[in-house]
Amino acid sequence: MREEIHTLKVEVFDSLDELPEDERGLIEQAMRAKGFAYAPYSNFKVGAAVLAGGIFRGSNQETAVYNxxxxxxxxxxxAAVADRKNRISKIxxxxxxxxxxxxxxxxxxxIKEVEDLAGSPIVILMAGSKGAVWRVLGIDGLLPLAFGPANLK
Ligand SMILES: [Zn+2]
Structure with a gap:
């Protein structure tokens, strides 16, 4: 028996100003998208923005049956319906x-699926309405020992 230790490196930015311009812009687009969330049941609005040769925004869209x-x-x-599914580099x-x-x-x-299609680690930026921003490179740290496309070959 041997043990393996899997670690997660999180870069913590205390303000948006510390981020590179493209990543700050991506967060601002996600904040904007959050404004279009439809969340009458959870009252928890979330926005996202994906960089894939252009920016694609999303927000949570709830239904009365919680699906x-x-x-x-x-x-x-x-991004996928714009034929950019394999070009996603940041979210x-x-x-x-x-x-x-x-x-x-x-x-x-x-995220694992599109990262495998892209062939390189995706930058994942996570933020609240204010305060720090967390930055992780690659989904492996957030989804260790993941099942992915390679497991089906
Ligand atoms: Zn989710």
Whole structure:
């Protein structure tokens, strides 16, 4: 028996001003998208923006039977229907909270799928309505030992 230790490196930015211009812009687009969230049941609005040779925004869209779409998925799907699914390099996620929000399990799997298509680690930016921004390079840290396309070959 041997043990493996998997670690997660999170870069913490205390303000948007510390981020590179393109990533600051992506967060601002996610904040804007949050304004278009339809969240009458959870009252928790989330916005996302994806960089894929252009910016694609998304926000959570709920339904009365609780099977709505999360912001990350609507943004990723926006890039996909523009034929950019394999060109996604960065995603920003912003929630109505005082601390950065992280993607849920199914959204992490969605990010895993597009990262595998892109062939290189995706920058994942996570933020709340104010305060710090978390930056992670690649989905592996957020979804360790993931099941992905390679497992089906
Ligand atoms: Zn989600």
């Amino acid at each position: 709505g779409s999360h912001a990350e998925r609507t943004a990723l799907d926006g 920003a996620i912003v929630g109505d909270s005082d601390v950065p929000i992280t993607p849920c399990g199914p959204c992490r799997q969605d």
